[in-house]
Amino acid sequence: xxxxxxxxxxxxxxxxxxxxxxxxxxxxxxxxxxxxxxxxxxxxxxxxxxxxxxxxxxxxxxxxxxxxxxxxxxxxxxxxxxxxxxxxxxxxxxxxxxxxxxxxxxxxxxxxxxxxxxxxxx
Amino acid sequence: xxxxxxxxxxxxxxxxxxxxxxxxxxxxxxxxxxxxxxxxxxxxxxxxxxxxxxxxxxxxxxxxxxxxxxxxxxxxxxxxxxxxxxxxxxxxxxxxxxxxxxxxxxxxxxxxxxxxxxxxxx
DNA sequence: TGCTGATATGCAGGCGGATCGATGCTGCTG
DNA sequence: CAGCAGCATCGATCCGCCTGCATATCAGCA
Numbered sequence: 001x002x003x004x005x006x007x008x009x010x011x012x013x014x015x016x017x018x019x020x021x022x023x024x025x026x027x028x029x030x031x032x033x034x035x036x037x038x039x040x041x042x043x044x045x046x047x048x049x050x051x052x053x054x055x056x057x058x059x060x061x062x063x064x065x066x067x068x069x070x071x072x073x074x075x076x077x078x079x080x081x082x083x084x085x086x087x088x089x090x091x092x093x094x095x096x097x098x099x100x101x102x103x104x105x106x107x108x109x110x111x112x113x114x115x116x117x118x119x120x121x122x
Numbered sequence: 123x124x125x126x127x128x129x130x131x132x133x134x135x136x137x138x139x140x141x142x143x144x145x146x147x148x149x150x151x152x153x154x155x156x157x158x159x160x161x162x163x164x165x166x167x168x169x170x171x172x173x174x175x176x177x178x179x180x181x182x183x184x185x186x187x188x189x190x191x192x193x194x195x196x197x198x199x200x201x202x203x204x205x206x207x208x209x210x211x212x213x214x215x216x217x218x219x220x221x222x223x224x225x226x227x228x229x230x231x232x233x234x235x236x237x238x239x240x241x242x243x244x
Numbered sequence: 245t246g247c248t249g250a251t252a253t254g255c256a257g258g259c260g261g262a263t264c265g266a267t268g269c270t271g272c273t274g
Numbered sequence: 275c276a277g278c279a280g281c282a283t284c285g286a287t288c289c290g291c292c293t294g295c296a297t298a299t300c301a302g303c304a
Binding site: 019020021023026027029030033034036037038039040041042043046047050064103104106107108110111 | 141142143145148149151152155156158159160161162163164165168169172186225226228229230232233
């Protein structure tokens with residue numbers, strides 16, 4: 001239940017740092033990117049992020065997406081398992097919200113030796 | 123022949139800025155991310171980037187990947203059409219190299235209202 | 245010109261995934 | 275305690291894509 005993202009933030013991998021990445025690292029990173037590489041899921045992230053409290057339930061998302069409720073639940077599940085969304089059930093509703101800085105983590109994984117490193121800049 | 127990436131860098135879209143993104147923008151961004159979301163292609167980018175001159179020909183890439191030559195050419199084609207790689211044919215060989223800051227552009231697209239912007243920090 | 249080697253393209257098999265309708269599950273509510 | 279509403283899961287269908295084999299294309303060379 002490691003939410004994909006968390007499983008690979010430890011060994012700071014990056015496809016563009018120095019050494020060629022290992023096959024296993026490539027597969028894990030590709031897995032998370034696969035979760036992002038879908039129009040419906042990108043729009044879901046966008047909709048949830050721009051929602052009132054930064055959260056939204058399934059019933060608020062089906063209409064703007066134009067997809068059926070099972071399909072929306074399916075996409076939310078994938079995003080959650082990828083570590084990009086978190087789910088909180090309140091009563092009958094399931095509220096989804098972005099995992100703080102989760103996407104920024106992916107952006108950092110893709111960003112090469114940028115000026116500022118995570119530990120020391122010099 | 124706009125190399126996908128270039129086609130969407132103009133209207134600075136971001137799934138996590140403020141407004142929900144449009145369907146068309148989501149599809150374009152998803153298209154580029156799809157090119158990245160594959161283990162073989164991530165390793166290709168990594169291998170090319172870490173190669174001597176930052177470039178490599180197909181024959182140098184088939185062995186480390188463990189894939190057939192047609193398959194490698196296929197992946198290189200996808201990465202090139204996505205705007206991540208550029209191809210230069212010298213003699214019989216086709217040398218592939220990273221498009222400068224192409225991946226950084228994707229990372230920026232994913233990165234929300236970061237503190238310092240690209241233009242003005244204040 | 246004919247041959248050899250490096251790439252690209254066509255074709256086809258097989259797997260994964262996006263989608264929906266139907267159904268099951270679970271808290272409200274009357 | 276029924277009944278209902280919000281979500282998740284299941285089963286099935288359809289489509290796209292990763293991969294390899296076979297073949298075409300092109301550049302250098304004898």
